[in-house]
Amino acid sequence: MIMVLFRYSLIVVFLILLPGILLAEGWTFNGYAETGSRATDEADYEPELVDSYTYHFYHLKMEQSAKDLAGYNIGIVFSEKEYETLSTLNNDSTEAKAGVFYWLSPPTNTAGAVRLDLDMKFKRKRYMFNVGDTYDQVLVTPGITWKMADKSSVGLSAGLNNYNYINQEDEAKQFIKIRGIKYLAEDRLTLSGGIRLEQLDERQQDRYRTQNKADLGLKYKADALWLESASIRAEKGRGDTKDEDNDLDLDYQYWLGSARTWHNIGDKIKTDLAYEYMQKDHLLANNDFREFSINNNWDYEWLSLDLKHKEVTYRDRVNSNYRRETLGVGARYAKRMDWNARAGVEGNYYRYENGKSDKNRYNVLIGGEKVLTRQARLGAELKWRFTDNKCSADKRDAGVRVTGEWKY
Numbered sequence: 001m002i003m004v005l006f007r008y009s010l011i012v013v014f015l016i017l018l019p020g021i022l023l024a025e026g027w028t029f030n031g032y033a034e035t036g037s038r039a040t041d042e043a044d045y046e047p048e049l050v051d052s053y054t055y056h057f058y059h060l061k062m063e064q065s066a067k068d069l070a071g072y073n074i075g076i077v078f079s080e081k082e083y084e085t086l087s088t089l090n091n092d093s094t095e096a097k098a099g100v101f102y103w104l105s106p107p108t109n110t111a112g113a114v115r116l117d118l119d120m121k122f123k124r125k126r127y128m129f130n131v132g133d134t135y136d137q138v139l140v141t142p143g144i145t146w147k148m149a150d151k152s153s154v155g156l157s158a159g160l161n162n163y164n165y166i167n168q169e170d171e172a173k174q175f176i177k178i179r180g181i182k183y184l185a186e187d188r189l190t191l192s193g194g195i196r197l198e199q200l201d202e203r204q205q206d207r208y209r210t211q212n213k214a215d216l217g218l219k220y221k222a223d224a225l226w227l228e229s230a231s232i233r234a235e236k237g238r239g240d241t242k243d244e245d246n247d248l249d250l251d252y253q254y255w256l257g258s259a260r261t262w263h264n265i266g267d268k269i270k271t272d273l274a275y276e277y278m279q280k281d282h283l284l285a286n287n288d289f290r291e292f293s294i295n296n297n298w299d300y301e302w303l304s305l306d307l308k309h310k311e312v313t314y315r316d317r318v319n320s321n322y323r324r325e326t327l328g329v330g331a332r333y334a335k336r337m338d339w340n341a342r343a344g345v346e347g348n349y350y351r352y353e354n355g356k357s358d359k360n361r362y363n364v365l366i367g368g369e370k371v372l373t374r375q376a377r378l379g380a381e382l383k384w385r386f387t388d389n390k391c392s393a394d395k396r397d398a399g400v401r402v403t404g405e406w407k408y
Contacts, residue, residue, distance in 0.1 A: 027064030029406045033057070036383060036399020039361070041350075048241065048248050048287045050320065052395075053083040070102045081247065089247045093125040107147060117143040117157070132167040133249055143177075151187070155179045161198070163242075172201040173211075190219040196237070206284050208251050213237030228262040251283040270299045286316040304330040306346070321353040330365075341368035358390040369403070379403040 034057045040049040058078040065071030077095040099119040107113045121139040143157030156178055163171040179194035193216040200209050215235035222229055236255040241248045258276040265271065274295040281288045290313045298305040306328035313321050330344035346363040367381035383399040 027062060027408055029060075029062045029408075030404065031058075031060040032401055032403040033059075034399065034401040036401075037385075037397040038399075039387070042348075048246070048250065048282075048285070049086065049089075051083050051086045052397075053081050053089075055082075056080040069106065070100075072098070072100045074098050088127070088130045090128040091125055091247060092128075093123060095121065095123040097121045112149050113147045115145045115147065117141075117145065119143075132165070134166045136164045138162045138164075150183055152182045153180065161243075169204055171204065171207070173198050174201075175199075188221045188223075190217075192217045192219075206251065208238050208253075208283060211238040211240060211251070213239065226263055226265070228264050230259070230261045232259045233257070250285050250287070252280055253283075254278065254280040268301055272297050281315075286314075288315040289313060302332050304328075304332075304344075306330070319352065319354045319357070322357070323351045325349045328363075337371055339368060339370045343367075356391045360388040362386045362388075367401075375407045377405050 035055065037052060037054045039052040056079065059075070060077075061073065061075035063071065063073035075097040077097075078093070079095075080092040082090045097120065099117070101115055101117045104114045104116065105112075107115070119139075119141045121137070123137040123139075125135055125137070127133050139159065139161050141157050141159035143155060145153055145155040147153045156176075158174075158176040161173040161175060163173075165171075175196060175198035177194060177196045180192065182191045183189070184191065194214070196211075196213045198211040198213075200207060213235070214237060215233065217231060217233035219231035220229060234255070234257050238251065238253045241250045241252065256276070256278045258274065260272060260274040262272045263270070272295075274293075276291075276293050276295075278291045279289075280291075291311065293308060293310040296307040306326065308324075308326035310324040310326070311322075312324075326346065326348050328344060328346035330342065332340065332342040334340035342365070344363075344365045346365075348361040348363070350357070350359045350361070352358055362385070364384045365381065367379065369377055369379035371377045379402070381401040381403075383401075385395075385397040385399075387395040387397075389395070
């Protein structure tokens with residue numbers, strides 16, 4: 001019943017907004033189409049899977065605002081994935097989103113302002129072979145945000161996140177979220193944090209009854225000779241992999257800690273350092289792991305250099321433990337506002353516990369964007385990847401992404 005009502009709600013919202021779409025000014029229409037192949041170990045937090053897949057993504061989005069007092073957005077995403085060895089995860093999905101916001105008073109009001117929000121999402125995910133994992137998702141989130149005179153803000157939202165499975169017991173989740181940002185020390189110190197409380201209607205097999213999350217962050221603008229700013233952040237809670245667009249459906253608990261600093265060296269050189277540690281333990285799976293990484297990025301006018309060290313350690317899958325060293329070099333060029341181009345080369349060097357799975361992966365990227373008119377622009381990006389495996393056949397992959405934007 002909820003699914004049917006939500007589908008009709010999306011249709012009603014679209015029909016209500018259709019006159020504004022056709023007649024109002026100030027809207028933006030953008031989207032992209034992308035096809036290619038990826039390896040799951042390229043993702044930051046998806047070591048549950050060890051495989052590669054081909055994909056096709058299509059994304060369209062339209063958004064419009066009326067002098068920042070009110071606005072809406074409508075988006076739709078299509079995706080298809082086909083795995084190389086884990087064929088049971090082959091799937092396609094369709095996702096529709098709609099959002100509306102309205103300021104009760106102008107956001108520039110020195111005495112503060114209040115904003116109302118309503119976000120909705122409907123997603124259909126179909127597995128080719130694992131029919132039992134197929135589901136429809138409905139997400140409805142009304143919210144309110146209070147923006148204070150000193151730019152600090154507090155937001156409160158609540159809603160429903162329901163999954164309707166074909167051959168399994170449905171998941172009906174209710175949640176509430178509170179987020180806040182506070183500026184201190186003449187805006188040099190920013191304190192941010194939030195908490196999300198989520199609960200299932202009934203305790204299900206292989207599921208947590210509650211999936212609460214909390215995070216806290218602090219950022220300081222040093223504005224010193226060698227240190228521009230610094231930040232630290234901590235996060236702890238429980239989650240569900242399918243909420244993160246992962247093709248597995250697993251519950252887990254985790255905690256995450258990170259620190260980052262930004263530096264200006266002279267007038268033209270910028271660099272930043274990032275440290276991160278993550279611990280992730282699954283409810284019923286042998287995918288528990290620990291991950292540590294260090295990132296260092298450098299920018300000099302049109303040239304960039306990226307360095308990264310990453311270590312992943314599994315509790316049970318010892319032979320899957322690995323270290324990855326990354327070296328990337330990029331260049332960019334822009335001719336006024338007419339067009340821009342970019343290119344990059346990246347090397348990733350994986351070293352595993354048993355040594356037999358060692359590999360070197362090289363990525364090449366070429367892209368650019370052309371401004372056609374004041375209202376329209378078009379871009380394209382080409383990717384090539386070569387994987388040199390130590391004890392198996394080498395692999396060659398490619399991908400292409402086309403983007404567009406039109407403002408009216």
